[in-house]
Amino acid sequence: MSVDIQAIHERIRQESAFVDKIVNEVSKVIVGQKYMIDRLLIGLLANGHILLEGVPGLAKTLAVRTLSATIQTKFQRIQFTPDLLPADLIGTLVYDQHDGKFTTKKGPIFANLILADEINRAPAKVQSALLEAMQERQVTIGETTYPLDDPFLVLATQNPIEQEGTYPLPEAQVDRFMLKLSIGYPSREEELEILRRMTKKTIPKPAPVVTPQDIIKAREVVLDVYMDEKIEHYIVDLVLATREPRRYGLESLEDLIQYGASPRATIYLTLASKAHAFLRRRGYVTPEDVKAVAMDVLRHRVIPTFEAEAEEKTSEDIVRTILNNVETP
Amino acid sequence: MHDPCSAGSRGKSTTILPVVAGLAVLALVNVVHGGAVRGADSLSAAVSPAPEISIQAFLDRTEVPQNRTATLVVELRWRGELDRYEASKVDPPVVSNLEIVGSGSSSRVEVDQSGQPVSVQTHRFSLKPKELGMAYIEPVVVLYTDTRTGISRRLSTQRLQLNVVDPVRERRGRHGFVYALGAVAIAAGGAVYYFRRTRGGVPEPAPEPELTWEEKLLAQLREEVDLRKSAFQLKEGYSSVSRIARSYLANRFGLGGLELTTDELLRELRQKEVDERLIAQAEELLRRCDQVRFGGDAGDPSELSRLAGVLEWWLTRPQL
Known part of the structure; x- marks a missing residue:
């Protein structure tokens, strides 16, 4: 079978022009954090929500704000707090005394890009309301259901070190995020550049360079990126290795995994790999693409056992072992 | 001199x-x-x-x-x-x-x-x-x-x-006892066979010389990449060349095995300061195989033959 890769390459060349523009604009504000920006673009292209985890001050919120500023689209930032109510998020019915009728007041969730800041600070019912909207891409207020705009992307942040007064997201709800990013500290050179750039009188502002239509068109091309059968099998092998490690010669992981990754992981790993290939202007997926995004797709979907915790093994250790041992095609 | x-x-x-x-x-x-x-x-x-x-x-x-x-x-x-x-x-x-x-x-x-x-x-x-x-x-x-x-x-x-x-761990799993029992049974059978053969005066055949891993890979290459076979699949040929090349590089330079991607393998070769000419050859061979294996490219018999030749050259010259 010979696939017309050249045609896909050509379409990628045309539809990916905006990627450089976004990266240029974001780089005006954000120093370094290439990994985070790359993954945010993957979420945008693969239509998947992203959970960013990192200690305070790593520019998580700034990166998302900057990204949204480069897109001519509606952006909402929602600061999650313990007293937030679902109605504050999705909207409510307001009684109008003049005509004696209820009118709908839509909440901030009716936007294209949502920044759910410190998502683990709001109680479970608010988290549920957001996560339901993320999955269904629609919101019901009163008796009426409203579809959410397209593109609709939720970028949530959470801080892993402060657990006092927080409501950790349940596993089933974390599973709805396509990627969970672990944000690290910048390098010495980057830190120096941050010092110089962010202590000036004027801080650079990004310009809007992309329309939502550009993103929707690019998403169609991403879906057309060619994936060979061998790569499909590799993705399935990686996901199955989280459920049946013994089958892949990983007996040592057998007692460390309570629950493996769901089929949603297979879907998201496929989409994220295609988006990764798209960002590298390649019309087909290679094992490199799969490995590059596998950790971000799987780290929050593999639930370690108590034995693993006792041995100080994290889900990342487990995923790393799988990636280092499952044979590539 | x-x-x-x-x-x-x-x-x-x-x-x-x-x-x-x-x-x-x-x-x-x-x-x-x-x-x-x-x-x-x-x-x-x-x-x-x-x-x-x-x-x-x-x-x-x-x-x-x-x-x-x-x-x-x-x-x-x-x-x-x-x-x-x-x-x-x-x-x-x-x-x-x-x-x-x-x-x-x-x-x-x-x-x-x-x-x-x-x-x-x-x-x-x-x-x-x-x-x-x-x-x-x-x-x-x-x-x-x-x-x-x-x-x-x-x-x-x-x-x-x-x-x-230190010895590497043998893959025996929890059934080690069963395997050990099986090994004892086979050894006993072998002893009986040897006893009968020596009593009957039949000379023991000379043991076959053990093949080196290079020789095994070479035999595998010649078996799997034979363009004269009527049922030969070109794409599978590229897969075989890529797999055998990876095995060669992994064995030769003590790298991880087939779980490495092309980028990871080349990165490790550079870290080990392997001869740049060999890395360049490996990069060309592996990337071209990847294009055919994953990129939907049809491939070309003469090109495959040339790549297999490069691989055979590696395998027959352990001094590389």
Whole structure:
């Protein structure tokens, strides 16, 4: 079978022009954090929500704000707090005394890009309301259901070190995020550049360079990126290795995994790999693409056992072992 | 050329140098013979009494787990046809903390860049470690006679060392007892068979020489990438070349195995400071195979044949 890769390459060349523009604009504000920006673009292209985890001050919120500023689209930032109510998020019915009728007041969730800041600070019912909207891409207020705009992307942040007064997201709800990013500290050179750039009188502002239509068109091309059968099998092998490690010669992981990754992981790993290939202007997926995004797709979907915790093994250790041992095609 | 390390005078005894000096000599010998310069981590040695003929001995690894074997390769190489020199039988080397568990030899004639024939006589010895720590292989001495002049000379390799490390875990799982029981049963059956054969006076057949991993990969390559087969699938051929090339690089340089992607493999080769020419060849071969395997490219039989040729060249020249 010979696939017309050249045609896909050509379409990628045309539809990916905006990627450089976004990266240029974001780089005006954000120093370094290439990994985070790359993954945010993957979420945008693969239509998947992203959970960013990192200690305070790593520019998580700034990166998302900057990204949204480069897109001519509606952006909402929602600061999650313990007293937030679902109605504050999705909207409510307001009684109008003049005509004696209820009118709908839509909440901030009716936007294209949502920044759910410190998502683990709001109680479970608010988290549920957001996560339901993320999955269904629609919101019901009163008796009426409203579809959410397209593109609709939720970028949530959470801080892993402060657990006092927080409501950790349940596993089933974390599973709805396509990627969970672990944000690290910048390098010495980057830190120096941050010092110089962010202590000036004027801080650079990004310009809007992309329309939502550009993103929707690019998403169609991403879906057309060619994936060979061998790569499909590799993705399935990686996901199955989280459920049946013994089958892949990983007996040592057998007692460390309570629950493996769901089929949603297979879907998201496929989409994220295609988006990764798209960002590298390649019309087909290679094992490199799969490995590059596998950790971000799987780290929050593999639930370690108590034995693993006792041995100080994290889900990342487990995923790393799988990636280092499952044979590539 | 006067080489202070050479042992090549008629009937004189061999000079043996320390390993460090031997490694220093290696680079010089490789320059003289136009061979690829080996990385410093490779345990090998060579001595050359004359530019026409040389001997080289090297190990396929610098360290070996206690429950695995290492291969010692002794290679005699000279300009001209096979009958140009007559070499004596190469006796197994004297080893310490090692046991020789297999051996084999082969001869072949190559053609160098100037079109001249080069004869190569290769002897391989499989070495099994005894205990943890250092193991040593004493110099191998070869007596050869120039068939034109009738003059005999002596060639000697350098003393080599090998680090014996902790054994790797055997894949036995929880059924180890069952396997052990099975092994005892097979051993008992073998003993009965041997007893019957010896009583009946039937001579035991000579054991087959154990194939080296290079020879196994070469056989696999020739089996899987045979373009003359009617049912041959071109894409599968590219897959085989890629898989065998990865296995070769993993074995040769002690890298991770088939779980590495092309980028990871090339990155590790660069970290190990492998010869840039070999890395360039590996990159071209693996990336082209990836394009066909994953990129929907149809591939080309003549190109596949060329890539398989490159791989065969690697496998038949362990001194690379």
